[in-house]
Amino acid sequence: MLTRLLLLVQLLCLGASRPLVNPLEKYLTLANESDDVRSEALKRLLEVFGMEDVPPARSQQKQPPQYMLDLYNTVADVDGVTKDPGLLQGNTVRSFFDKLHSEQIQFLFNLTTVAKNEKVLTAELHLFKVRPQVSLAFNRHHFCQVSIYQLDNRQMNPQQNRRLLSSRLIPVHSMGWEVFSITHAVRSWMLDEGNDLGLLVTVRTLGVSQADSKLVRFASGQNHHHSKQPMLVLFTDDGRRATSLESFLEEPKDRPAPSSRPYGLRPEAALRRRRSLFSEDEDEPPCQRFPLYVDFEEIGWSSWVVSPRGYNAYHCKGSCFFPLGQNMRPTNHATVQSIIHALKLTEGISTPCCVPDKLFSINLLYFDDDENVVLKQYDDMVAASCGCQ
Numbered sequence: 055m056l057t058r059l060l061l062l063v064q065l066l067c068l069g070a071s072r073p074l075v076n077p078l079e080k081y082l083t084l085a086n087e088s089d090d091v092r093s094e095a096l097k098r099l100l101e102v103f104g105m106e107d108v109p110p111a112r113s114q115q116k117q118p119p120q121y122m123l124d125l126y127n128t129v130a131d132v133d134g135v136t137k138d139p140g141l142l143q144g145n146t147v148r149s150f151f152d153k154l155h156s157e158q159i160q161f162l163f164n165l166t167t168v169a170k171n172e173k174v175l176t177a178e179l180h181l182f183k184v185r186p187q188v189s190l191a192f193n194r195h196h197f198c199q200v201s202i203y204q205l206d207n208r209q210m211n212p213q214q215n216r217r218l219l220s221s222r223l224i225p226v227h228s229m230g231w232e233v234f235s236i237t238h239a240v241r242s243w244m245l246d247e248g249n250d251l252g253l254l255v256t257v258r259t260l261g262v263s264q265a266d267s268k269l270v271r272f273a274s275g276q277n278h279h280h281s282k283q284p285m286l287v288l289f290t291d292d293g294r295r296a297t298s299l300e301s302f303l304e305e306p307k308d309r310p311a312p313s314s315r316p317y318g319l320r321p322e323a324a325l326r327r328r329r330s331l332f333s334e335d336e337d338e339p340p341c342q343r344f345p346l347y348v349d350f351e352e353i354g355w356s357s358w359v360v361s362p363r364g365y366n367a368y369h370c371k372g373s374c375f376f377p378l379g380q381n382m383r384p385t386n387h388a389t390v391q392s393i394i395h396a397l398k399l400t401e402g403i404s405t406p407c408c409v410p411d412k413l414f415s416i417n418l419l420y421f422d423d424d425e426n427v428v429l430k431q432y433d434d435m436v437a438a439s440c441g442c443q
Contacts, residue, residue, distance in 0.1 A: 096108075096353060099353070103432065104292065104430070108354070108355070108358070111358060117281075118149075118421075119149050119285060119427060122419060122429055126417060126419045129429075130361075130362075130416070133362055134418065135365070135414050135436055136414060136416065136431060139415065142417075143175050143289045144175045144289050145430065145433075146292055146429070146431070147430075148168065148287070148288045148290070148429075149288075149426060149427045150286040151163075151285060151426070152274070152284040152285075161179075161255075163286045164424060165240070165243065167423060167426060168288065169292060171292060171293060172292045172293075175237075175289045175290060175291060176237055176288075177289070178235060178288075179233070179234045179253060179284070179285075180231055180287060181233075181273070182230065182282040182283075182284075183229055183272055183273075185229050186226065186227070186271065198224060198226050198258065198270050199222070200223075200255065200257050201220070201256045202220045202253060203216035203217060203218055203219060203253065203254040203256070204239040205252030205253065219234070219238065219239050219253075220236065226270060236253070240286075240288065257270045294432075338373040340374075340381075341370065341371075341408035342371070343369070344369055344371055346367045347366050349363070350362075350363055351363060352364075358420050358421045359418065359420045360421070365416050367435060370408045370437055372440070374392060374408055375405055376393055378442050383440070383441030383442070384406065385441070387443070388406035391403065392406055406442040406443055409441070410439070411439055411440060411443065412439045413437060413438060414435065415432055415433045415436075416431070416435040417430070
């Protein structure tokens, strides 16, 4: 009896010596693990969108240029899905505002946010010509010559530090946006990182004299509304375009439809076999597409993403059991695999997988680290249809 009592006391002491699990500590541990998973998931999502870090939240008064909004609406539908892959030149469009804000027609653009691997396709200088301040009735000039020069700050001589890029005649009485191509200059600047992107605009009448500043005026970032600011628009391609699935998924039109009867079985045996297969899959619907909405506000991106607010990526789910109908868009390999699985000819062979067999690209309009507005196209982001593969 004494021995049992000592043993019982010893067991009670051992039990009492075990540390108690703090519920709050356990909750915090799980919360930290959840935060780590969320942080890693958002980091991977940024990588999908070609970014390393989340751009800072833009100031409330900062608005995207109307040109970029119009361009986005041209290439994308309301959900951001690309209307026509051939509409956009390259896969990235950036708009840069003038950093100099000079009263003279001289501009400075910062292109440091453009990655080295991006290929410059087209570069345009957008200038807004405002209404003349003097009456045109007393002016005999109806056209003026506008010239764009590339500035080289390393040259001390003012006449040697500029190179003519573009020159053309525009009506003196006109008002609105004028676009000049400066592709060659931007490409040279991208190769020489130590040189600033400086541009000079001169305006002369046909009499070779410098035009009156009250007669021909371009909006500047200092004296005019932000919607009319001088802007550099850059069309580039970062080489991230994915390999299209179209050639892989195309099937010959004369391809015979696969037989609904398992090979090697007589009709009555095939019927019994099909019934057993359907009972195996009676609780799971066939392969099909389901909604999968990606909400940029929920993941904390709404402060820098302009459009869309989110998009439906869709996902594929369902069974791919034999027989695979044409509505399941099976590949030849998937058809064979489903047959081998149905006949149980080889152990460990599963049914084909229900996966996207056609993908659409989406477009994202957003502010980058330097508050430049960027339109970027991302391939293979929306499951257009599902099939068994």
